[in-house]
Amino acid sequence: MRVDGTAYRTIWPAADGPAVEIIDQTKLPHSFETLRLTGLDDAAHAITAMQVRGAPLIGATAAYGLWLALRVDPSDVSLNRACETLIATRPTAVNLCWAVEAVRAAVAGLPPGERADAAFAKAGEICDADVAMNRAIGEHGLALFRELHAAKGGGPLNVLTHCNAGWLATVDWGTALAPIYMAHDAGLPVHVWVDETRPRNQGAALTAWELGRHGVPHTVIADNAGGLLMRQGRVDLCITGTDRVTARGDVANKIGTYLKALAARANGVPFHVALPGPTIDWSLSDGDAIPIEERAGREVSHIPGRTDDGEIRDVRITPPDSPVANPAFDVTPAELVDGFVTERGRCSASAEGLAALYPEHASAAAE
Numbered sequence: 240m241r242v243d244g245t246a247y248r249t250i251w252p253a254a255d256g257p258a259v260e261i262i263d264q265t266k267l268p269h270s271f272e273t274l275r276l277t278g279l280d281d282a283a284h285a286i287t288a289m290q291v292r293g294a295p296l297i298g299a300t301a302a303y304g305l306w307l308a309l310r311v312d313p314s315d316v317s318l319n320r321a322c323e324t325l326i327a328t329r330p331t332a333v334n335l336c337w338a339v340e341a342v343r344a345a346v347a348g349l350p351p352g353e354r355a356d357a358a359f360a361k362a363g364e365i366c367d368a369d370v371a372m373n374r375a376i377g378e379h380g381l382a383l384f385r386e387l388h389a390a391k392g393g394g395p396l397n398v399l400t401h402c403n404a405g406w407l408a409t410v411d412w413g414t415a416l417a418p419i420y421m422a423h424d425a426g427l428p429v430h431v432w433v434d435e436t437r438p439r440n441q442g443a444a445l446t447a448w449e450l451g452r453h454g455v456p457h458t459v460i461a462d463n464a465g466g467l468l469m470r471q472g473r474v475d476l477c478i479t480g481t482d483r484v485t486a487r488g489d490v491a492n493k494i495g496t497y498l499k500a501l502a503a504r505a506n507g508v509p510f511h512v513a514l515p516g517p518t519i520d521w522s523l524s525d526g527d528a529i530p531i532e533e534r535a536g537r538e539v540s541h542i543p544g545r546t547d548d549g550e551i552r553d554v555r556i557t558p559p560d561s562p563v564a565n566p567a568f569d570v571t572p573a574e575l576v577d578g579f580v581t582e583r584g585r586c587s588a589s590a591e592g593l594a595a596l597y598p599e600h601a602s603a604a605a606e
């Protein structure tokens with residue numbers, strides 16, 4: 240996407256040496272800063288600290304992290320340690336282990352001296368494929384938007400989204416936001432209700448920043464406002480991203496997604512999920528088996544912001560002696576999802592729907 244006239248991906252090889260550069264998402268929306276990752280530990284920290292985040296982007300970052308590790312030591316021991324280190328950073332997004340295993344498979348059979356170059360090439364392939372898949376998701380999602388807008392009979396299409404599944408969550412384009420950008424650029428009137436998405440505020444800080452840069456009309460709302468807006472008939476569609484979809488269509492996504500899906504079903508609002516194929520975990524059927532990341536309690540007890548004199552810092556919002564819990568994801572059962580938008584087209588949230596789009600995995604989907 241373009242930021243102030245300059246085209247960006249969210250991760251790119253440095254022009255001046257063995258490193259990759261990323262956008263530090265912990266600094267947005269107050270400051271646009273890039274960071275240089277020069278080793279495995281940099282990449283692992285960037286994922287853990289959410290300097291990069293979003294299922295496809297943490298996969299891409301891990302892929303380059305393996306390249307950085309193999310440049311230093313291409314041995315089997317180093318490769319396996321690096322894979323384990325990266326996979327351990329965040330447990331819910333399946334793209335992370337998918338990308339790590341894709342790079343491992345690309346290099347493991349090679350002589351050590353050839354592994355770093357092969358890892359670099361594979362990481363680049365993963366990034367290019369992500370951009371192409373997300374562009375296709377946008378096109379298939381735009382068709383859905385056109386159908387819903389035509390059925391509405393006038394006025395902007397009011398879309399509610401949760402968390403950030405925009406270009407910042409991927410290498411480019413985004414997943415849930417890709418059709419929003421394409422609709423806006425095609426002149427289809429769209430307005431976005433942006434869930435702030437406590438506790439890390441990906442919506443308030445990142446989705447609002449993205450949409451504002453692109454000129455897409457949007458309104459930031461408290462997470463708990465969505466149900467009222469749906470009851471008032473002010474939401475025509477909910478669309479989110481996802482971190483892991485099971486073979487039967489259960490969806491793991493940012494905490495709060497399940498509640499939105501319940502409210503959408505209760506109010507007859509279509510609830511769709513946008514995802515690229517690598518987000519599907521064909522080894523799982525029941526979404527309750529998806530590991531849910533538990534993050535630090537400080538993300539709940541404190542909130543980051545910028546003071547009037549420009550200082551960015553956390554401030555406490557809970558009593559110091561109050562315990563906090565911080566599950567970072569929840570699971571929405573397939574029954575509450577009205578449809579998937581993938582790079583291969585749209586389908587129902589079901590084993591049959593996914594198998595039809597991904598026949599090479601049909602046996603897993605049927606279990």
Ligand SMILES: CSC[C@H]1O[C@H](OP(=O)(O)O)[C@H](O)[C@@H]1O
Nearest residue numbers: 292293294402408480481492493
């Ligand atoms: C296109 S994946 C976006 C997905 O990732 C986010 O999680 P996090 O910000 O913790 O990395 C969230 O679940 C989004 O829906």
